[in-house]
Amino acid sequence: MKRHLFxxxxxxxxxxxxxxxxxxxVHILEGTQRQRVETLPDGTQLQxxxxxxxxxxxxxxxxCDSLVVNSQTKIMEAFGNIRIIDDxxxxxxxxxxxxxxxxxxVLQRNVRLTDGRNRVTTNELEYDVATxxxxxxxxxxxxxxxxxITSEEGTYxxxxxxxxxxxxxxxxxxxxYLKTDSxxxxxxxKLARMIxxxxxxDSSGRVIRTREGSYSVATRSATFTQRTSIEDxxxxxxxxxxxxxxxxxxxxxxxxxVLIDSCQGVNILADRIFANKKTGAYLATKKPLMIxxxxxxxxxxxxxxxxxxxxTDLVRSAEIRRQDSLVASALPLxxxxxxxxxxxxxxxxxxLKAKNGSKTKPPVAPKAPDPARDSANRYFEAYRNVRIYxxxxxxxxxxxxxxxxxxxxxxxxxxxxxxxxNQVTGDTIYLFTKNKKADRIRxxxxxxxxxxxxxxxxxxxxxxRLDGYFRDGTIDSLRCKGFAETVYFLQxxxxxxxxxxxTSADLMDVFFVKxxxxxxxxxxxxEGTVWPIRQKSPSELLLKGFGWYDKRRPKSKYDLFx
Numbered sequence: 001m002k003r004h005l006f007x008x009x010x011x012x013x014x015x016x017x018x019x020x021x022x023x024x025x026v027h028i029l030e031g032t033q034r035q036r037v038e039t040l041p042d043g044t045q046l047q048x049x050x051x052x053x054x055x056x057x058x059x060x061x062x063x064c065d066s067l068v069v070n071s072q073t074k075i076m077e078a079f080g081n082i083r084i085i086d087d088x089x090x091x092x093x094x095x096x097x098x099x100x101x102x103x104x105x106v107l108q109r110n111v112r113l114t115d116g117r118n119r120v121t122t123n124e125l126e127y128d129v130a131t132x133x134x135x136x137x138x139x140x141x142x143x144x145x146x147x148x149i150t151s152e153e154g155t156y157x158x159x160x161x162x163x164x165x166x167x168x169x170x171x172x173x174x175x176x177y178l179k180t181d182s183x184x185x186x187x188x189x190k191l192a193r194m195i196x197x198x199x200x201x202d203s204s205g206r207v208i209r210t211r212e213g214s215y216s217v218a219t220r221s222a223t224f225t226q227r228t229s230i231e232d233x234x235x236x237x238x239x240x241x242x243x244x245x246x247x248x249x250x251x252x253x254x255x256x257x258v259l260i261d262s263c264q265g266v267n268i269l270a271d272r273i274f275a276n277k278k279t280g281a282y283l284a285t286k287k288p289l290m291i292x293x294x295x296x297x298x299x300x301x302x303x304x305x306x307x308x309x310x311x312t313d314l315v316r317s318a319e320i321r322r323q324d325s326l327v328a329s330a331l332p333l334x335x336x337x338x339x340x341x342x343x344x345x346x347x348x349x350x351x352l353k354a355k356n357g358s359k360t361k362p363p364v365a366p367k368a369p370d371p372a373r374d375s376a377n378r379y380f381e382a383y384r385n386v387r388i389y390x391x392x393x394x395x396x397x398x399x400x401x402x403x404x405x406x407x408x409x410x411x412x413x414x415x416x417x418x419x420x421x422n423q424v425t426g427d428t429i430y431l432f433t434k435n436k437k438a439d440r441i442r443x444x445x446x447x448x449x450x451x452x453x454x455x456x457x458x459x460x461x462x463x464x465r466l467d468g469y470f471r472d473g474t475i476d477s478l479r480c481k482g483f484a485e486t487v488y489f490l491q492x493x494x495x496x497x498x499x500x501x502x503t504s505a506d507l508m509d510v511f512f513v514k515x516x517x518x519x520x521x522x523x524x525x526x527e528g529t530v531w532p533i534r535q536k537s538p539s540e541l542l543l544k545g546f547g548w549y550d551k552r553r554p555k556s557k558y559d560l561f562x
Contacts, residue, residue, distance in 0.1 A: 026069075026076070026100055029054035029061075044072050053078070057100060060129050061085040064096065074101045082107065086129055089158050090114050093125070103129040111136075113156070118144045118187045120156055132158035144187035147173040147217060161188045176217050177201045190218040206232040213242075220246040227256075234263035237275060249278035259284070264378055264404065267291040268306060280378075281309035289560055290380065294436040297473065300389040302560035303382035303400070311377050311405055378404045386411070389554040392473035393438050394418045395431065396552050407433045416549050417441065419475045420515035423450045423549065426466065441468040441475075448545050449478060449510075451517060457538045459488035459517050461510060462545060478510040486510075486520055487541045490530070500536055503528025 028035075034050040047069040049055075055062045055076075065080030078096035084105065094109035105127040113120040113127070113134055122140035127133070134156040142149045142156070142163060152167035163185050171178035171185070171192070180198035185191070192215045200208040202220060208231075213224030222244045229238045230251065240255030252274050253259070259268040259275060259282060271286030284290070284306040292299040380402050388395040388409070398413030409431040411417070417424040417431060419438070426443035433439055447466035451459040464482030468475055480486075484507060490499040506524040510517065522528070531541075554560055 024057065024100060024103070027056045029056055044070060046070055057103065057129075059087065060103075062096070062098070075099055084127070086132070088115050089132065090116075091125070091127060091134075105129065115158060115161075118142060118161070120154070122154075134158065142187075144185075144190070147171060147176075147190070149185065160186070162186050171217075173217055175203045175220065178215075189216070191216050194224075204232070206230065210242075220244075232277065234261055235275065235277070236260040236262070237273065239273070246277075249276050251275040251277065257284075265293045266308075266380075267293065270306070279309060279313060281307070281313075283307050287561075290382075292436060297391045297437065299436065300554075300557045300560050301382060301386070301400070301402075302388075303386045304384035306380060306382050308378060308380035311379050311403060314379060376405045387554050387560055389557050389560055392419065393431075394554050395429075396549075396554070397429070407436070409433065416552060418553050419470070421452050422475055422512075422515065423452075423553075424448070424466070424468070425450075425545075425547065425549070437473050438470040440470065442466070443468075446545060447480070448543075448547075449480075450546060450548060452548070452550075453489055453491075457489060458542070458546070458548065459486075460541075460543045460546060461486045461488075461508075461520075462543050463508075474515045475512050477512065480508050480510065482506070484508045484522075485543055487543055488517055488520065489533075489538075497533045499533055500531040500541060501528065502531065502541060 028049065032049050032051065032053050032055075036048050038046045038048060040046065049067040049069070050065070053062075053064050053067045055067065061084070062078065063081070063083040063085075064078035067076055067078045069076045076096075076098050078098070080094060082091075082093045082096045084091040084096075084107075091105075091107060091111065091113045093107035093111040095107065097106045098104070107125045107127065109123060111120075111122050111125040113125060120134060120136070120140060120142050122136040122138065124136060124138050125140075126135045126137075135154070137153050139152050140150070140154050142154065142165075149163070149165060149169065149171045151165040151169040154166065155164040157163070164182075165185065166182045169178075169180045169183050171183075178192065178198065178200050180194060180196060182196045183198065184193040184195070194210055194213050194215065197211045198209070200210075200215060208215070208222070208224075208228065210224045210226065210228035212226035213222060213228065215222040222242070224242045227238070227240055228242045229236065230242065230244065236259070237251060237253050238256075238258040239253035240257075242254070243252045244250075252272075254272055257268075257270050257273040259270075259273050261267075268282070268284050268288060268290050270284040270288035273282060273284045273288075275282040285304070288303065288306040290301040290306055292301070382400040382402075384398060386395075386397045386400045388400075395409070395411060395415065395417040397411035397415035400412070401410040402408065409429075411429040411431065415426065415429040417429055424441060424443060424447070426447040427445040428443070430442040430444075431438060432441070443466040445464060447463050449461040449466065449468075453459055461478065461480055461484070463480035463484040466478060466480050468478045470476055483504070485502075485504045486508065487500065487502050489497055490501060492498055501520075503520070503522055503526065505522040505526045505528075508523060509521040511519050511521075
């Protein structure tokens with residue numbers, strides 16, 4: 001008993017001489033089998049514990065097969081089956097070097113740290129008992145639930161459950177794969193914070209490339225604060241800041257935002273874009289520009305606001321509103337009772353019987369196309385200050401509706417369409433396209449066509465209704481119906497003016513060659529005059545409703561970026 005107390009006394013003296021901090025006192029636990037003291041040639045005394053060894057410093061427990069204590073350097077080395085129990089943290093290793101004054105441990109060979117939920121595996125680990133921080137620098141692996149993260153360096157903060165991974169970081173999870181050089185990850189919230197170039201791919205095939213932001217592995221919601229791109233099937237978005245939430249399906253892109261819909265052949269540029277992955281809708285504001293891509297003559301559309309969604313959703317909403325209005329109109333206004341609407345289920349037809357009396361399966365209806373994958377099942381709307389540009393045609397208006405199903409641009413409120421030298425105006429204009437090129441034009445009410453012959457000189461055609469036809473993107477012919485009037489300047493082969501034709505009719509057909517007026521055919525109730533060129537000035541022959549809006553015309557696609 002006296003010999004045992006002597007060894008304990010030496011251990012306490014060697015580690016705590018002159019010290020007042022009782023947390024640095026190292027106690028030998030009962031059950032330690034063999035103890036001895038060895039003096040080195042330089043006078044250093046080593047205390048050696050062997051067998052089943054257990055010691056305690058403050059609330060931290062150390063177990064091993066053997067332990068060597070240097071009272072001068074205040075270092076203890078442990079060998080074989082090492083276990084450290086520090087509150088909820090458990091560490092196993094084959095070798096331990098521990099500084100008792102700073103409470104700093106270095107563990108080597110088959111090191112495993114666990115807090116009950118997460119496990120760190122490495123060949124060398126530094127552990128600060130005072131701060132509960134563990135660090136590996138020679139490669140390690142962390143398993144947090146179903147997530148496995150590997151890296152060359154890592155720092156684990158036991159109290160906060162944060163891990164800082166560095167160099168060749170890879171995360172593998174049933175729902176997510178992540179690769180980066182540096183990342184902060186919280187094992188409880190499963191929130192990853194990116195601070196350098198990062199690649200993320202989830203189980204749906206979506207790919208994210210970013211360098212700064214946060215990403216929740218649990219909810220797959222994210223916020224990125226530097227230039228980021230997200231590729232999700234047909235949809236690719238890029239922006240300076242992006243917020244994405246899989247629960248709602250909403251993606252918000254801010255700052256130099258780009259949305260590329262490869263299924264529709266549409267690009268959208270704006271300073272702010274909202275996209276809904278569940279409904280397929282997207283909204284663009286702050287100088288939005290849409291590009292309908294095609295090989296030679298892409299169409300550019302700019303407005304204050306652009307919105308796009310599925311046609312089936314638009315039709316469904318309209319049908320619901322119609323049914324609601326029908327039900328509301330059918331209910332008595334003074335009804336105080338709750339009305340119950342019963343919808344009878346369609347009876348299931350009995351199975352068909354063959355001639356021999358056996359049952360046969362009813363015919364199977366053909367499978368309906370998936371609206372979400374139907375490239376024609378989409379429309380877009382533009383509001384306020386609408387401008388359209390292509391090499392062959394330009395247009396402006398207050399608002400616009402376009403359907404991918406019928407490829408028609410519908411322009412409302414003071415619309416203007418230009419094709420080469422020809423300008424078309426009216427109350428409402430429908431521009432039909434085919435293979436993304438102008439095919440037909442239809443103008444409702446107050447239609448007016450003006451063509452500049454020379455500055456200040458204009459051929460003019462007006463009517464109630466106008467139908468025009470294009471060939472190879474150039475206007476080919478017009479049919480004007482209802483109170484049709486025309487003024488056009490006659491020219492000889494040398495383009496010299498010879499007269500002015502002013503005529504009205506119920507109906508007239510106008511024909512062009514390469515966009516220039518060639519001839520006019522009048523039909524029914526024709527009245528007209530041919531004026532000598534010197535008898536009338538061009539300003540005297542401007543038809544009512546004439547206006548030349550060349551200042552509103554986009555001169556190039558770059559005008560739409562302004």
